Amino acid sequence: xxxxxxxxxxxxxxxxxxxxxxxxxxxxxxxxxxxxxxxxxxxxxxxxxxxxxxxxxxxxxxxxxxxxxxxxxxxxxxxxxxxxxxxxxxxxxxxxxxxxxxxxxxxxxxxxxxxxxxxxxxxxxxxxxxxxxxxxxxxxxxxxxxxxxxxxxxxxxxxxxxxxxxxxxxxxxxxxxxxxxxxxxxxxxxxxxxxxxxxxx
Numbered sequence: 001x002x003x004x005x006x007x008x009x010x011x012x013x014x015x016x017x018x019x020x021x022x023x024x025x026x027x028x029x030x031x032x033x034x035x036x037x038x039x040x041x042x043x044x045x046x047x048x049x050x051x052x053x054x055x056x057x058x059x060x061x062x063x064x065x066x067x068x069x070x071x072x073x074x075x076x077x078x079x080x081x082x083x084x085x086x087x088x089x090x091x092x093x094x095x096x097x098x099x100x101x102x103x104x105x106x107x108x109x110x111x112x113x114x115x116x117x118x119x120x121x122x123x124x125x126x127x128x129x130x131x132x133x134x135x136x137x138x139x140x141x142x143x144x145x146x147x148x149x150x151x152x153x154x155x156x157x158x159x160x161x162x163x164x165x166x167x168x169x170x171x172x173x174x175x176x177x178x179x180x181x182x183x184x185x186x187x188x189x190x191x192x193x194x195x196x197x198x199x200x201x
Contacts, residue, residue: 003053019174023166024188025089026174027158028117029054032086035115035193044083047107049073049100050090073100081109087116093129101146111198114148117191120157121164136190143194152195159188 009020019026036058043061050073051065064082066073073087074096085104094100104114118139124130134142136155144150160183166172167188174180 003051003056006053007057021174023163023172023174024119024122024159025117027180027182028156028189028191031156031191032115032117039084039113045081045109047078047082047085049085049087049104052088054088055086073103075099075103077103077106081107082112083109084113084115087114089117089119091116091118091134092132093127095129095131097132097142098146101143105147105196108196110196112196114143114194114196115191116143116194117189120187120190121159122167122188134190135187136192139190139192143192147197148194149197153192154194155190155192157184157187157190158182159186161186163188 014020021029041058041060045062045064046055046058046060047064047066048055049066050068056063056065061083064078066076066078071078073090074094085108087104091097091100101114108114116139118132118134120133120135136157140153140155143153158180160181163172164186
């Protein structure tokens with residue numbers, strides 16, 4: 001299924017009240033959409049690591065994909081800089097997430113943003129690897145240790161026992177107007193926004 005067809009199917013399902021979004025992503029996607037609404041996205045150069053169907057249609061100034069296996073974010077750096085870099089459920093798969101985050105920092109313009117969504121209480125899924133999980137606290141410290149502005153880092157998480165259970169045997173969808181109660185002790189997803197220092201010196 002192509003990303004364009006998948007996006008069309010998602011919109012058609014939502015039009016009749018059924019949300020096909022993976023339940024672990026719905027709240028995180030809403031938070032990222034709210035964050036992006038406050039940015040001048042139409043003027044921004046965007047980079048998406050391992051691009052999916054969701055973020056390319058925002059209406060960026062420019063949009064670039066950096067997809068594996070043509071590019072390995074743990075090893076490769078593109079020869080330009082961007083205003084924003086988005087990683088949507090990618091960092092858990094990386095063998096060298098610290099190295100990848102350093103590469104993102106290199107590719108961001110001063111003041112540029114890194115948007116990172118990762119799972120937490122979710123089963124292992126090798127695509128082709130599955131290596132790491134972060135809590136909100138862990139992600140904040142990870143991004144700060146990588147050189148992002150500590151004052152800019154904002155994290156969030158969502159999940160509940162029902163969502164954890166729903167994903168034990170299948171990839172559950174949000175479905176029909178489901179209540180998305182948050183139980184902080186059972187996060188299935190974590191997201192973070194972090195800004196590169198405007199003046200590294």
